Amino acid sequence: MSDQESKPDEGDQPKDSTGNSGEQQVQIPGVTARVPASIGNGVVSTGAIVMNGPHAFVLDFLQQMGVPNQLVSRVVMPHSVVPRFIQALEQNLANYEQKFGKPMKLPRSANPANRPSIHEVYDNIKIPDEELAGHFSEGVMIRHSAAEFCFDFVTQFFPNAAVASRVFMSAPHVPPLLDALKANYRKQSSTEPPEPREPESDPE
16 A cells, blocks of 8 residues: 555545444545554654664654653554655645644754663653554555644555554654654665664653
């Protein structure tokens, strides 16, 4: 399944529908994916860590509003899906900026040289047991409002496509996510060794 991008106009947004059984679906032209009840409400993320390995990318979505930070969703994507995700996110962000203007920039660390190592960052993250293995995704449906973006990470196993994870991020957190995706994809595509990269927002 190719990644899908949605424009900010209401008529182009993916639609959530509920059948008589109470099961939700998300739909845009050409794609229908079931939304399990346990995923329908989604999770809120205030930042993400992007890592790439020999076979897949890992996106760890965090809530950085307490101590320790919480990992709220771990998404695993094959390398072949990431460039389509980047393209879709770039288009969505361009659509957002055309209608609402550029999102507010997040503050940077006052001492970038003192940024913690990736090991130190994970020492301060609580990872629930149900997130350790992650959620496999072959594509993503993206939509947005004036305040936030919604990412529906989708699998396409026979006989039905399904949403494996639903993540909400405020608009200012989306450009750092895009930057982290692009930086890690460039490294994966080059001869440089892969290295985890965080968005500019620092865990508190």
